[in-house]
Amino acid sequence: MRKDQRGSGGPLPPANTKAGMPGSSGQPTVPPRKTWWIFVAVLLVNYYLMRLLSPGADQAVTIPYTVFKQQVSQGNVKSIYSQGQNIEGQFVTPVALPPAEAAAPGQKPPAGPSVTATTFTTLLPDFVDPGFESFLIDHEVEIRAVPIKAPSPWATMLFGFGPALLIIGFYVWMYRRAASQAGGMGGAIFGMGKSKARRYDQDQEKKVSFDDVAGIDEAENELVEIVDFLRNPQKYTRLGGSAPKGILLVGAPGTGKTLLAKAVAGESNVPFFSMSASEFVEMIVGVGAARVRDLFKQAREHAPSIIFIDEIDSIGRARGQTVLGGASEQEQTLNQILTEMDGFSGKEGVIVLAATNQPDVLDKALLRAGRFDRRVVVNLPDKVGREAILKVHTRKVPLDAGVQLAELASSTPGLSGADLKNLVNEAALLAARRDQEAVRQKDFLDALEKLVLGPERPIVLSQADRERIAYHESGHAILGLLVPGADPVHRVTIVPRGQALGVTYQRPATDRYNYPEAYLRARIVGMLGGRAAEEVVYGTRTSGAESDIEQATQLARNMVTRWGMSDKLGMVQLASRQNQFLGAGLGRDAQISEHTAALIDAEVQKIIHDSHDQARQLLHNHRKQLDALVEALLSRETLDEKEILDVTGLPPAPALKDLPNAAKLPE
Numbered sequence: 001m002r003k004d005q006r007g008s009g010g011p012l013p014p015a016n017t018k019a020g021m022p023g024s025s026g027q028p029t030v031p032p033r034k035t036w037w038i039f040v041a042v043l044l045v046n047y048y049l050m051r052l053l054s055p056g057a058d059q060a061v062t063i064p065y066t067v068f069k070q071q072v073s074q075g076n077v078k079s080i081y082s083q084g085q086n087i088e089g090q091f092v093t094p095v096a097l098p099p100a101e102a103a104a105p106g107q108k109p110p111a112g113p114s115v116t117a118t119t120f121t122t123l124l125p126d127f128v129d130p131g132f133e134s135f136l137i138d139h140e141v142e143i144r145a146v147p148i149k150a151p152s153p154w155a156t157m158l159f160g161f162g163p164a165l166l167i168i169g170f171y172v173w174m175y176r177r178a179a180s181q182a183g184g185m186g187g188a189i190f191g192m193g194k195s196k197a198r199r200y201d202q203d204q205e206k207k208v209s210f211d212d213v214a215g216i217d218e219a220e221n222e223l224v225e226i227v228d229f230l231r232n233p234q235k236y237t238r239l240g241g242s243a244p245k246g247i248l249l250v251g252a253p254g255t256g257k258t259l260l261a262k263a264v265a266g267e268s269n270v271p272f273f274s275m276s277a278s279e280f281v282e283m284i285v286g287v288g289a290a291r292v293r294d295l296f297k298q299a300r301e302h303a304p305s306i307i308f309i310d311e312i313d314s315i316g317r318a319r320g321q322t323v324l325g326g327a328s329e330q331e332q333t334l335n336q337i338l339t340e341m342d343g344f345s346g347k348e349g350v351i352v353l354a355a356t357n358q359p360d361v362l363d364k365a366l367l368r369a370g371r372f373d374r375r376v377v378v379n380l381p382d383k384v385g386r387e388a389i390l391k392v393h394t395r396k397v398p399l400d401a402g403v404q405l406a407e408l409a410s411s412t413p414g415l416s417g418a419d420l421k422n423l424v425n426e427a428a429l430l431a432a433r434r435d436q437e438a439v440r441q442k443d444f445l446d447a448l449e450k451l452v453l454g455p456e457r458p459i460v461l462s463q464a465d466r467e468r469i470a471y472h473e474s475g476h477a478i479l480g481l482l483v484p485g486a487d488p489v490h491r492v493t494i495v496p497r498g499q500a501l502g503v504t505y506q507r508p509a510t511d512r513y514n515y516p517e518a519y520l521r522a523r524i525v526g527m528l529g530g531r532a533a534e535e536v537v538y539g540t541r542t543s544g545a546e547s548d549i550e551q552a553t554q555l556a557r558n559m560v561t562r563w564g565m566s567d568k569l570g571m572v573q574l575a576s577r578q579n580q581f582l583g584a585g586l587g588r589d590a591q592i593s594e595h596t597a598a599l600i601d602a603e604v605q606k607i608i609h610d611s612h613d614q615a616r617q618l619l620h621n622h623r624k625q626l627d628a629l630v631e632a633l634l635s636r637e638t639l640d641e642k643e644i645l646d647v648t649g650l651p652p653a654p655a656l657k658d659l660p661n662a663a664k665l666p667e
């Protein structure tokens, strides 16, 4: 019950957000942990190189003063260098020393055979004899001014510049990685201002045509003209006209805006430069503008061509209104785009397509004539559209004869093209896991459930908890059958899924574009049915109604503040309009007085209160059916539409149009 969610269609509470879409934007690369290991390895290699390159460093042995004097008198010491009492020197011929005498400084004498050494160190005793200097000169020992163990010039250089080189190398390498991950041309360190735009025309296999786009015909039709222009520009420019320079594709996430842009390129057979607007802007000021310049330069060189800028809202946000810092960089980038678009005449044959799902935040300057003055709205697909999209994506999937894409399309209102693609993919994976040769309808339905409600969650619940959840869900389901106008109940389950401990899955029978007040009230009554059932049966409350309460309140508030459905407040706009595509509120709030705010709260409470009473009353009157459904759920866990009707003996809820007075709910 905790966070039990109810499937719902249409844009009321956003029915579902986009699920599992492949991310289309190149995120700035963060060095992963692995990188640091490589860095450490490079340091180690560096260290060992040093040791190799500094000669004699490890062969020098410490010898007693007596041995040193003995070697000098034998004429076997070539040169020495002294500093204070320390003397280091070189033998003429290497000397084999017994292990006890040949100990590297600070180390225990090595065990085993004697050590052969060419360099040595020793310590002068305090009482060194006065004739020591002439003794050395007599035996032709060179007294040097520089240490014998001076590192080779190579080592000096490495010591001096090594760390700096290493760090520079590391950054170059990181930068290249980042650039290549962003899919880029020009990954050198000096290529910062390069656009990193991807060209799609080159790999023919990935070429997209209008055949791959389905269910968004209006948008497609508007772009057909563009394709024609790109194919033979002369036809249009002959009489002095010029093509549109910029077209803004506007629509919810996953509706196929990118796909459409690619299809335009594929159909017109011109190079397609694609870049996500967020990729323009990096931390360094001025890079964005440079990338824009480079992108447009490339496009012009390859004209006729298409530039596609995804997520343009991330830089095209009205200037001076950015959320966080970085405004000036973003403004520069935006200004550069405006300059570039003003710069070409429209006869070069470069067309700029841009996509956004927040058209209302865009800077007005972008939308002026001669820039993105055409706007193509890409809507969520309707039932026919969804079927067409399913057809496209099942082209290469072996389907069982029993698969009915039309039926699937009607139970997926609110899903975008990307969602549907994902659905087909999940179903195919499921069928493969079930060792089938073809994908069956059931695989699609199970995949849909997983997609909309999340994967099953294996948690163990006590018998008492299960019963309580069963009552909660049955409460929703029974009201879905009783309240006229309620959406058909497709499924009830007490298998925990995603966030939910149980789910009642309701979907409108057809796509809805306009919501009668009675329908909205029926929805609220149904949403409150879970808690109401618990109250009727146990007389106590649990926290399990949280998301029901949230959704019902939101809906009631919209009725009052946006849709003028409160008699007390009337048709006054009391809340800002929502973003059509994201469901989030728009920036500017409607101005309301404190008095009005209090009235709104009272009206919202009244709707909720009345609906709650009604839910409790209806369930109280149908306790027998409620108990029957709970019993079936406890033994079978999941029931589909037909089973629900069988178990309860209730007919499906009557449609609103069958009622004499649709605005009022029956008692």
Ligand SMILES: Nc1ncnc2c1ncn2[C@@H]1O[C@H](COP(=O)(O)OP(=O)(O)OP(=O)(O)O)[C@@H](O)[C@H]1O
Residues within 6 Å of the ligand: 021, 024, 212, 213, 214, 215, 216, 251, 252, 253, 254, 255, 256, 257, 258, 259, 260, 310, 355, 357, 389, 392, 416, 417, 418, 419, 421
């Ligand atoms: N109308 C459609 N017909 C066929 N496939 C579609 C359609 N819409 C989306 N898809 C599938 O979904 C994928 C993702 O869609 P796309 O990236 O074009 O969406 P978008 O609108 O650009 O989304 P976003 O706003 O998140 O960038 C496409 O590659 C395509 O496979």
Ligand SMILES: [Zn+2]
Residues within 6 Å of the ligand: 001, 004, 005, 472, 476, 527, 530, 531, 544, 545, 548
């Ligand atoms: Zn609930």
